[in-house]
Amino acid sequence: MTGTIEYTRNGLLSVTTEQAGRKEEPSLLAVDPLATRTSELSSADIIRGLAELDGRYSRDELEDTLLETLDLPADAAADLVADLIEAGFLRPADRHGDPTASWEATGWRAALEYHEYVRDYPFIDEAVENSEYEDVEGMETEIMQEYRAREEPPAIYKDYDVDERIELPPIEEAERVTVANALSTSLFGRADSTRDALDARTLSAILYFAFGETGKLQTEHQGPKLRKPVPSGGARHPTEGYVAVFEAMDLPAGIYHYSVRDHALERLPTDTDLEKPLLWGIDSDPAALIGCTSVVERSMWRYREPRTYRVLLHDLGHVLETLRIAARAFGLSTMAGFKFDDAYLEEFFGVDHAEEPLLAYAALSADP
Structure with missing residues (x-):
């Protein structure tokens, strides 16, 4: 019945x-x-x-x-x-x-609205039959041509015009760490540091493996793309890195942007006092704080539908996990954080919340 x-x-x-x-x-x-x-x-x-x-x-x-x-x-x-x-x-x-x-009831209405909006959002079929392009890189379609005709793709590098730039040591000078060793020492969660201080050589390697450039790919209608150690949807690589150095052996304290183009630290002019911000869940005293932002227009230009916001978070996850593995491999304690005062830390790193929101940070700690 x-x-x-x-x-x-x-x-x-x-x-x-x-x-x-x-x-x-x-x-x-x-x-x-x-x-x-x-x-x-x-x-x-x-x-x-x-x-x-x-x-x-x-x-x-x-x-x-x-x-x-x-x-x-x-x-x-x-x-x-x-x-x-x-x-x-x-x-x-x-x-x-x-x-x-x-x-x-638990305060997730906005998240649910987004989840439901994109659940069955129609994909744009960008596969064009009888395309004039035959090679793999020629899979850009008429849609990409239309985008390019209207506006150029966003820059693949972010550069600051600054007075002080610190060239980081070449990655070849980093300690040799095998993949097996990196994974075996990278336990889930926080582990105690085995290094007594952060230095430029170690920070150079960590930033390179998480954000650095390994090569370029030139495409027909999307312009150049970067190759990096971390995967990224459509090779858009929206995640950008900033560093607040508090205590390091051979690096002056300050707030920096990591230049992917030059593998260097660009010291940012900021009115923010260099004080360690309150970080929920971080009970250690970090030697440095790596802020992970998302340059949203890099993905927006190519993928013009709201579901793609999920991919920004996937991209961030790849970067954070690589930061964690690299930091542990070089003997540093690391913890990622997602709960923070957005307005304060965005001002701290000098980024705009609409164009380049701060999504997470990674705290690097050494035990003196």
Whole structure:
């Protein structure tokens, strides 16, 4: 015997208005990320009726509630319930209840909205049949040609015009560490340092393996791309590195940008006092702090759909894990952090939160 179907309100519905250049009153729109669609509402009373629905209701109970709330005739209430169900404003509740409720109750509504918006977001098929290009690098398509015709790809390097630049020791001078040794000493989580101080040679190797350039790839319609020790979606490499040096044997304390082009530290002019910021979960006294930002336009230019924001985080993960493995291989304790005062640390490193948000940091510690 089939039980009575119960319904819950779609908790992700958001309501907005849109003038759309018309002279009459703006349209009232309900945006539903679960169904990836937007519906025009005939009356604000619908929103008032939905606001009264907080729980699980049978179809009869829905009709009774809307009949009373909106003072509707019985047949009109029944029609409205049918329309709301068809539009996805009311959703069947399974035995576990509204699967989105726990997200909203725990403060994850914004994350859920993004998750649902991109869950079935259509991909752009960039494979063009009978392309005039035949080699692997010629897989750039007519779409890429259109992008390039409108604007040039973002720069693959970020450079600062600074007065002080410190050339880092060549990577060939770094200690020889085998892959097996690096992985065997890179235990999960934090491990105690076996090195009594941070020096330029060690920092040079760590930055190179996480951010450094190993070569270039020239493409037909996307311009040059960098090759690096870490993988990156589409070779966009949006993750950029900054370093706050607090204590190092042969490096002056200061805030720096790591120049991929020159394998050098560019000392940033900043009004921020060089004090070790409060870092949640870091109980050691770091010798240096590596800030990982994302130059979002590098990925935006190539991948013009919102799902790609996930790839920025995948890229960051590759860099952080490489930082951890390299630091441990050279005897340093390291911990990554994601919980911090965004505004303070973005000012600390001198980056703009919209163009280049700070996503994480890695604290490097030595035990004197």
